[in-house]
Amino acid sequence: MPQNETIQDLNLDEYKYDFVTKSEPKFRAEKGLSEDVVRQISQHKDEPQWMLDFRLKALEVYESKPMPKWGGDLDGLEGVLDEIYFYVRPQDQMERSWDDVPDEIKDTFEKLGIPEAERKILAGVGAQYESEMVYHSLRKEWEDAGVIFDSIEDGLKNHPELFREYFGTVIPTGDNKFSAMNSAVWSGGSFVYIPKDVSLDTPLQAYFRVNQERMGQFERTLIIVDEGAQAHYIEGCTAPVYSTESFHSGVIEIIVKKNARFRYTTIQNWSNNMYNLVTQRAIVEEGGHMEWLDGNLGSKLTMKYPSCYLMGPHAHGEILSIAYSGDGQHQDTGGKVIHAAPYTTSSIVSKSISKGHGRSTYRGLCKVYEGAHHSRSNVECDALLIDETSRTDTYPYIEIEEDDASIGHEASVSKIGEEQLFYLMSRGISEVEAMAMIVRGFIEPIAKELPLEYAVELNRLIELEMEGSVG
Amino acid sequence: MSTALTDIGLMEGVTEAMNGAAVERVSLGEPEWLRERRIHAWDVYERTPMPSTKLEEWRYTDLKKKLDLDSLRLPETEAAPDDPAAWPARLRATMEEDHEASGHIVLVDGHVVHADLIPELAEKGVILTSLHQAADEHAELVREHLATEAVPAEEGKFAALNAALWTDGIFLHVPKGVKLDLPVRVTRSYTESGAAYFSRVLIVAEANSQVSYVDEVISDDFDEQTFASTAVEVIALDDSQVQYVALQRLGRRGFYQSVQRTLARRNSRLDTLNVAMGGSVTRVDLSARLLGPGASSDMLGLYFGDEDQHFDFNTSQDHEVPNTASDLLYKGALDGKSRAVFRGIIRVHAGAQQTDAYQTNRNILLSHGARADSLPNLEIEADDVKCSHGATVGQLDEEAKFYLMSRGLEEVQAERLVVTGFLGEVLAKLPLGGVVEKVNRVIEQKLSQHS
Numbered sequence: 001m002p003q004n005e006t007i008q009d010l011n012l013d014e015y016k017y018d019f020v021t022k023s024e025p026k027f028r029a030e031k032g033l034s035e036d037v038v039r040q041i042s043q044h045k046d047e048p049q050w051m052l053d054f055r056l057k058a059l060e061v062y063e064s065k066p067m068p069k070w071g072g073d074l075d076g077l078e079g080v081l082d083e084i085y086f087y088v089r090p091q092d093q094m095e096r097s098w099d100d101v102p103d104e105i106k107d108t109f110e111k112l113g114i115p116e117a118e119r120k121i122l123a124g125v126g127a128q129y130e131s132e133m134v135y136h137s138l139r140k141e142w143e144d145a146g147v148i149f150d151s152i153e154d155g156l157k158n159h160p161e162l163f164r165e166y167f168g169t170v171i172p173t174g175d176n177k178f179s180a181m182n183s184a185v186w187s188g189g190s191f192v193y194i195p196k197d198v199s200l201d202t203p204l205q206a207y208f209r210v211n212q213e214r215m216g217q218f219e220r221t222l223i224i225v226d227e228g229a230q231a232h233y234i235e236g237c238t239a240p241v242y243s244t245e246s247f248h249s250g251v252i253e254i255i256v257k258k259n260a261r262f263r264y265t266t267i268q269n270w271s272n273n274m275y276n277l278v279t280q281r282a283i284v285e286e287g288g289h290m291e292w293l294d295g296n297l298g299s300k301l302t303m304k305y306p307s308c309y310l311m312g313p314h315a316h317g318e319i320l321s322i323a324y325s326g327d328g329q330h331q332d333t334g335g336k337v338i339h340a341a342p343y344t345t346s347s348i349v350s351k352s353i354s355k356g357h358g359r360s361t362y363r364g365l366c367k368v369y370e371g372a373h374h375s376r377s378n379v380e381c382d383a384l385l386i387d388e389t390s391r392t393d394t395y396p397y398i399e400i401e402e403d404d405a406s407i408g409h410e411a412s413v414s415k416i417g418e419e420q421l422f423y424l425m426s427r428g429i430s431e432v433e434a435m436a437m438i439v440r441g442f443i444e445p446i447a448k449e450l451p452l453e454y455a456v457e458l459n460r461l462i463e464l465e466m467e468g469s470v471g
Numbered sequence: 472m473s474t475a476l477t478d479i480g481l482m483e484g485v486t487e488a489m490n491g492a493a494v495e496r497v498s499l500g501e502p503e504w505l506r507e508r509r510i511h512a513w514d515v516y517e518r519t520p521m522p523s524t525k526l527e528e529w530r531y532t533d534l535k536k537k538l539d540l541d542s543l544r545l546p547e548t549e550a551a552p553d554d555p556a557a558w559p560a561r562l563r564a565t566m567e568e569d570h571e572a573s574g575h576i577v578l579v580d581g582h583v584v585h586a587d588l589i590p591e592l593a594e595k596g597v598i599l600t601s602l603h604q605a606a607d608e609h610a611e612l613v614r615e616h617l618a619t620e621a622v623p624a625e626e627g628k629f630a631a632l633n634a635a636l637w638t639d640g641i642f643l644h645v646p647k648g649v650k651l652d653l654p655v656r657v658t659r660s661y662t663e664s665g666a667a668y669f670s671r672v673l674i675v676a677e678a679n680s681q682v683s684y685v686d687e688v689i690s691d692d693f694d695e696q697t698f699a700s701t702a703v704e705v706i707a708l709d710d711s712q713v714q715y716v717a718l719q720r721l722g723r724r725g726f727y728q729s730v731q732r733t734l735a736r737r738n739s740r741l742d743t744l745n746v747a748m749g750g751s752v753t754r755v756d757l758s759a760r761l762l763g764p765g766a767s768s769d770m771l772g773l774y775f776g777d778e779d780q781h782f783d784f785n786t787s788q789d790h791e792v793p794n795t796a797s798d799l800l801y802k803g804a805l806d807g808k809s810r811a812v813f814r815g816i817i818r819v820h821a822g823a824q825q826t827d828a829y830q831t832n833r834n835i836l837l838s839h840g841a842r843a844d845s846l847p848n849l850e851i852e853a854d855d856v857k858c859s860h861g862a863t864v865g866q867l868d869e870e871a872k873f874y875l876m877s878r879g880l881e882e883v884q885a886e887r888l889v890v891t892g893f894l895g896e897v898l899a900k901l902p903l904g905g906v907v908e909k910v911n912r913v914i915e916q917k918l919s920q921h922s
Contacts, residue, residue, distance in 0.1 A: 070527075368864075370839075370840075383849075383851070385851065385853075385854035385856075386854065387854060388821075388822075388824065388853055388854045388855070389821070390854055391850075391851060391852045392849070392850075392851045393848070393849060393850045393851070394847075394848060394849040394860070395846070395848045396845075396846065396847060396848075396862070397844070397846050398843075398844060398845040398846065398862055398864060399842075399844045400834075400836065400842060400843050400844070400845075400864040401842045402836075402839075403836035403837065403838055403839050403841055403866060404839075404866060405836075405864065405865065405866075406863075406864075406865040406866065407862075407863060407864040407865065408861070408862070408863045408865075409845070409847065409860075409861060409862040409863070410859070410860070410861045411847075411849060411859060411860050411861070412858065412859040413849060413851050413856060413857075413858040413859070414857070415854040415855055415856070
């Protein structure tokens with residue numbers, strides 16, 4: 001049988017997270033965004049007055065800001081925003097024991113393999129379903145060490161001073177239209193505090209799931225890594241495939257204090273009709289070390305540029321970004337590094353793969369302020385194009401105000417080499433397999449940084465996607 | 472409710488000196504088609520808002536701060552005589568440095584005052600003349616190409632302004648199969664402080680022809696801001712080879728604004744070199760379109776800033792058909808409080824397979840107050856391509872400096888040598904006689920002021 005026929009038989013659009021759990025929400029705010037919705041959210045969460053004021057102010061800022069004209073195509077978004085539910089409360093309270101989580105929700109996460117992962121290696125797990133964290137747990141030993149790993153709501157309730165000191169300081173409400181939107185309607189997300197000199201040897205993990213149709217998820221995460229502490233936080237995102245578009249807009253604020261180390265890993269595998277517009281930023285103090293590992297595989301449009309503000313001498317920022325854009329997808333991703341202190345170093349490595357009519361865009365900023373002498377930064381972008389209809393763009397911004405700095409940017413675009421393919425096939429490897437091997441080699445520098453189960457997942461996905469590219 | 476046109480950004484840039492009446496005045500005595508073209512351009516100008524920093528292309532050059540259009544006058548100086556004795560000293564000195572040429576054009580304050588061409592080239596049909604004269608004598612050719620396909624008024628605010636108000640320029644036409652061994656040299660001198668000069672260059676190289684063109688602009692320092700605008704259209708037809716070189720050596724308070732577009736047809740080779748040394752503000756919009764299979768363009772740039780000089784290069788490489796190549800290299804050294812912006816984009820259009828496109832911008836900062844911004848962009852819509860870009864900002868190569876010093880050179884000498892070597896890479900790629908020496912001399916001068 002000719003190879004082409006086999007390939008056509010394969011289901012190319014397989015998306016293993018495409019299942020819907022039948023679960024009735026406890027509460028659902030009316031459609032669209034309004035002051036009423038904002039007040040309802042705040043009331044449901046039993047928030048202090050200052051937070052309600054904060055939300056209402058943010059709503060004003062959101063309404064005053066125009067839709068961004070750059071990045072991806074947001075023309076269809078306003079229609080989507082009118083139709084979605086900004087707040088859906090799946091259950092009355094957050095559980096700390098997995099057994100107490102309602103069966104329908106538990107079922108969802110069982111399918112996603114969360115409890116299994118937790119048993120194996122994790123220091124703590126949080127799961128968000130629709131608008132609320134439904135489950136949070138932290139290993140006893142870490143709780144005893146003073147580590148806080150809570151839903152953001154509980155963070156506000158239980159640690160009001162710490163919360164208020166940092167909330168909204170890394171990403172101000174008015175940073176962009178979507179950070180303003182999130183500030184008005186945020187719900188769910190994690191509040192993490194790692195005390196001085198505490199090193200978590202296994203990651204904290206959060207899982208985000210949108211189950212309902214026409215749902216907007218606006219998680220807000222605040223992480224404080226105190227002096228000399230070390231931790232790793234992983235988030236995963238999935239949703240079933242609906243015919244209508246959904247929306248996800250998170251705000252992630254991170255403070256890495258003196259000599260602390262932190263890594264934030266995202267594997268985003270939203271369904272292909274999700275708008276995913278996320279603002280992620282870390283402030284890195286003296287000698288601190290921040291790494292963003294950002295994998296964008298799903299969604300219809302992602303606009304996401306994790307940033308490191310290097311505020312103290314010898315601070316280091318690193319962004320590893322991988323994007324896959326299949327048919328109808330646009331990954332507009334990248335990273336920003338701001339050198340605001342001397343002896344700061346940073347590196348951005350971005351790898352993207354575009355297939356079919358997919359479009360991958362790298363957009364990044366490297367800024368060195370005057371006075372940030374002895375700064376070093378290196379940016380590398382590689383794009384792989386699978387089909388003649390695929391598209392890739394690279395838009396780096398390099399702004400250097402300091403003479404004693406060394407900044408480099410390099411990007412290249414390539415397709416899968418005929419020679420590479422020929423070589424592998426001459427060794428008896430099928431074309432599909434050979435292509436997958438080449439793509440795996442291409443993303444290897446990033447995949448090897450992932451926790452094992454995610455690396456396996458990524459590889460599986462690449463294999464699945466490559467099946468459609470021959471013929 | 473009625474909104475004044477100015478409120479929505481229209482009619483911006485209409486001044487006491489630059490207005491509809493001025494357009495009528497410059498078109499006096501011109502053929503009707505040209506007058507209509509100017510009026511159309513003026514209309515586009517009025518309808519186009521003044522570029523602001525909100526536009527990506529103008530993000531780093533704030534015209535509100537850099538350009539005072541209201542203060543500019545149109546030049547009043549009459550045409551100078553075709554007699555070197557009557558020309559400004561700087562112009563005479565510049566001309567004396569020139570090597571041999573196929574022909575010369577000299578412009579003083581926007582008027583062509585001298586044109587010559589080797590007689591045998593004239594016999595072969597080469598045209599090198601004032602654009603004004605060409606509009607009469609070679610109306611058909613000029614009408615076909617002037618502000619039509621390369622730099623039409625619609626290209627932008629300044630392209631429209633130039634197309635409406637240009638006073639004179641250069642027309643160079645090389646017929647089929649004719650090859651010019653020596654470059655054509657154009658020298659422009661500006662003397663009127665506070666004036667706004669508009670001129671155009673139109674170069675058409677027919678199939679299988681070959682020509683190099685060097686355009687040098689010079690002036691003393693000005694007392695007030697003086698605006699020198701050029702629109703450059705270079706068309707290379709099948710299998711032709713064209714080199715375009717612009718050498719900017721304006722005095723301080725000069726604002727050099729140049730819109731350049733090159734159209735490369737099948738198997739043609741169209742290379743450009745922009746050298747910017749003088750002026751207070753330099754803005755170059757260079758767009759290379761690769762329109763025929765086998766076409767290629769090398770795009771070279773060199774700048775050296777000191778004091779508060781501001782350079783802004785905005786380039787594009789458009790690969791519109793399969794099998795074309797472009798290679799861009801812009802290098803600059805920045806001293807004092809000078810600043811350079813490079814924004815370049817490679818666009819590989821859908822279907823333009825087998826494209827080879829490269830883009831490199833390298834800066835060295837020689838002083839604490841200097842600044843460089845670099846935005847090398849790629850938009851790739853075909854998969855069988857070789858594309859890469861790179862940008863660096865850094866200091867002098869310390870190792871190279873150390874090496875030279877270990878061989879007995881003084882620190883200052885070693886630094887100069889390293890900078891000269893860094894910038895020299897660009898000149899070595901298009902080593903036209905005369906240009907290299909001139910540029911090296913300016914670099915030497917600037918370096919001798921570097922402490």
